[in-house]
Amino acid sequence: MAQSDTVDRILDAAEELFADRGFSETSLRMITSKAKVNLAAVNYHFGSKNALIHAVFARFLTPFSATLENAFDELEERCSGKPPTLNQTLWALTESAVRMPQRNEKGISIFMRLLGLAYTQSQGHLRKFLEQEYSEPFSRFMRLLKEATPQLSSVDRYWRIQFMLGATAFTMSSSDALRDILQNKLGVETTVQEIAARLVPFLAAGMQAEDAMLIPPAGSKVSVA
Amino acid sequence: MAQSDTVDRILDAAEELFADRGFSETSLRMITSKAKVNLAAVNYHFGSKNALIHAVFARFLTPFSATLENAFDELEERCSGKPPTLNQTLWALTESAVRMPQRNEKGISIFMRLLGLAYTQSQGHLRKFLEQEYSEPFSRFMRLLKEATPQLSSVDRYWRIQFMLGATAFTMSSSDALRDILQNKLGVETTVQEIAARLVPFLAAGMQAEDAMLIPPAGSKVSVA
DNA sequence: ATGCGCTTCAAACGTATGTTTCAAACAGAC
DNA sequence: GTCTGTTTGAAACATACGTTTGAAGCGCAT
Numbered sequence: 001m002a003q004s005d006t007v008d009r010i011l012d013a014a015e016e017l018f019a020d021r022g023f024s025e026t027s028l029r030m031i032t033s034k035a036k037v038n039l040a041a042v043n044y045h046f047g048s049k050n051a052l053i054h055a056v057f058a059r060f061l062t063p064f065s066a067t068l069e070n071a072f073d074e075l076e077e078r079c080s081g082k083p084p085t086l087n088q089t090l091w092a093l094t095e096s097a098v099r100m101p102q103r104n105e106k107g108i109s110i111f112m113r114l115l116g117l118a119y120t121q122s123q124g125h126l127r128k129f130l131e132q133e134y135s136e137p138f139s140r141f142m143r144l145l146k147e148a149t150p151q152l153s154s155v156d157r158y159w160r161i162q163f164m165l166g167a168t169a170f171t172m173s174s175s176d177a178l179r180d181i182l183q184n185k186l187g188v189e190t191t192v193q194e195i196a197a198r199l200v201p202f203l204a205a206g207m208q209a210e211d212a213m214l215i216p217p218a219g220s221k222v223s224v225a
Numbered sequence: 226m227a228q229s230d231t232v233d234r235i236l237d238a239a240e241e242l243f244a245d246r247g248f249s250e251t252s253l254r255m256i257t258s259k260a261k262v263n264l265a266a267v268n269y270h271f272g273s274k275n276a277l278i279h280a281v282f283a284r285f286l287t288p289f290s291a292t293l294e295n296a297f298d299e300l301e302e303r304c305s306g307k308p309p310t311l312n313q314t315l316w317a318l319t320e321s322a323v324r325m326p327q328r329n330e331k332g333i334s335i336f337m338r339l340l341g342l343a344y345t346q347s348q349g350h351l352r353k354f355l356e357q358e359y360s361e362p363f364s365r366f367m368r369l370l371k372e373a374t375p376q377l378s379s380v381d382r383y384w385r386i387q388f389m390l391g392a393t394a395f396t397m398s399s400s401d402a403l404r405d406i407l408q409n410k411l412g413v414e415t416t417v418q419e420i421a422a423r424l425v426p427f428l429a430a431g432m433q434a435e436d437a438m439l440i441p442p443a444g445s446k447v448s449v450a
Numbered sequence: 451a452t453g454c455g456c457t458t459c460a461a462a463c464g465t466a467t468g469t470t471t472c473a474a475a476c477a478g479a480c
Numbered sequence: 481g482t483c484t485g486t487t488t489g490a491a492a493c494a495t496a497c498g499t500t501t502g503a504a505g506c507g508c509a510t
Contacts, residue, residue, distance in 0.1 A: 024249045120345045155413050159423045166395025167388040188380050198384045202431040209430030263459055
C-alpha cells in the first residue's frame with residue numbers, strides 16, 4: 001500500500017506499529033518486515049531507531065503545526081482584536097487535527113494515539129525533540145487559553161490546563177481500546193471525530209468551573225492550606 | 226530503606242522504577258540492583274516479570290479497594306437511600322486515595338502514575354489481571370457515577386468517565402514534575418491534597434457539562450453522525 | 451552436630467534487540 | 481559499455497534481556 005518508496009514504506013509501517021504497541025515494544029524487525037524492506041534500510045535512511053521515531057512525528061506534526069497556525073490566524077482575525085473564547089480556541093485545535101489530510105482511514109486515530117504516547121511514555125529524547133521543534137504553536141495555544149480565561153488565577157489556570165492535557169492525551173492514547181470496549185459493551189460505533197466532539201464540551205466546562213475548592217462536602221478531611 | 230525483607234525490597238524498587246519508566250523500559254536487572262538483591266530472586270519469589278508487575282499492583286490496590294468499599298458504604302449510609310451526588314462520590318474516591326497509608330512521600334503519585342500506565346501501556350496481561358481482581362469496586366464506582374448523572378446517556382457517561390480518568394491519572398502521575406514547574410514559574414507551593422481539591426471541581430463540572438456537541442461554533446465542519 | 455527446607459548467589463542459557471559490515475544490485479551520466 | 485554514487489541484501493556483531501541452573505549458605509527442629 002502507499003508508495004513503493006522505501007522511506008515512506010518504513011514510515012507507514014513504523015507509524016502504525018508505534019501507535020499500536022508503543023515505541024519500545026516495536027522492534028525494527030517488526031517494522032521492516034511489515035514494510036517489506038531490508039532491516040538495514042532503517043539505519044541507512046534514518047540513522048537510528050530514535051531518529052526514525054522523530055521522523056514519524058515530524059511527518060505529521062510539521063504540516064499539523066502549519067495548519068494550526070493558520071487556524072489560529074483565521075480565528076484571531078475573525079475576532080478582530082477581541083480574544084477568542086475558550087470554546088473557539090478548543091474547536092480551532094480539534095478541527096485542525098480532524099481536518100488534516102489523512103493517509104488512510106486510521107490516520108486521525110494514529111495521530112492522536114502517537115501524541116498521547118509522546119506525552120505518556122517518558123522517552124526523554126522525544127520530549128526534547130518535540131519541545132524544540134514545535135514550541136511555537138504550543139506557546140501560542142497557551143497564550144490563547146490565558147486570554148480566554150481571564151477570570152482564573154495563574155495557578156488555577158495552570159492546573160486546569162494540565163487536567164485538559166491529561167484528559168486529552170490519555171483518552172486519545174487509548175482511544176482504540178476504549179472504542180472497542182464501548183463497541184462490545186453497548187454495541188456503539190464511535191469515530192474519533194465524535195470523541196473529540198464529546199471531549200471539547202467536557203474540557204470547556206471543567207476549565208470554567210466555579211471554584212468549589214474551599215467547600216468540600218461535610219465530613220471531608222481534606223485540608224487546603 | 227523500608228524493611229530488609231527481599232520480597233518487599235523488590236516490590237519497592239519495582240514500583241518506583243515502573244512508575245518512573247514504564248514496564249518494558251524497566252529491566253529486572255535495574256530492579257534487582259536498585260533493591261540490592263540477586264537477579265534470580267525475582268523469578269524465585271514471583272515466578273516471572275509479569276507476575277512481579279501483578280504483585281506490585283496487588284500490594285497497593287488490594288488495601289485501596291478495601292478502603293474504597295468502606296468509604297462507599299459510609300457514603301451510601303449517610304445518604305440513606307438517596308443516591309449520593311457526583312461531588313460526594315468523587316470526594317469519597319479522592320479521600321480514600323489521599324488517606325491511604327503511604328510507604329513514603331511519593332506514595333500517592335506513584336500510585337496514580339501506575340494506574341495511568343496500566344491503562345495506557347497496552348499490556349494485555351495487566352488489563353486482564355486488574356479486571357478480574359478488582360472488578361467489584363470498579364463497577365460499584367461506575368454504578369454510583371451512573372446514579373449521580375441520570376441525565377447523561379450511557380455513551381456520554383462512558384466517555385466522560387474516560388476523560389475524568391485521564392485528567393486524574395495524567396496529572397497525578399506527573400504531579401511531582403508539575404509541582405516543580407509551578408514552584409519555579411510562579412513561586413507557589415502545592416500539596417497533592419490541593420491538587421485533588423482543584424481536580425474534583427474540574428471533573429464535576431466537565432461531567433455535568435451541557436452537551437454542546439451538536440452546535441459547534443460557526444464555520445465548523447465537524448460532523449457528528 | 452546433623453539433616454532439612456528455604457533462600458541466596460554467581461554463572462550461564464537462549465533469544466531478541468539495535469547496529470554495522472561489505473558485497474551485490476541498481477540507476478544515470480558520459 | 482563503463483564508471484560512479486546510491487541503494488539494497490544477507491549475514492554477522494555486540495549487547496541486553498528474561499529465565500534457568502546447581503551449588504552454597506542459612507535458620508532451626510531434632
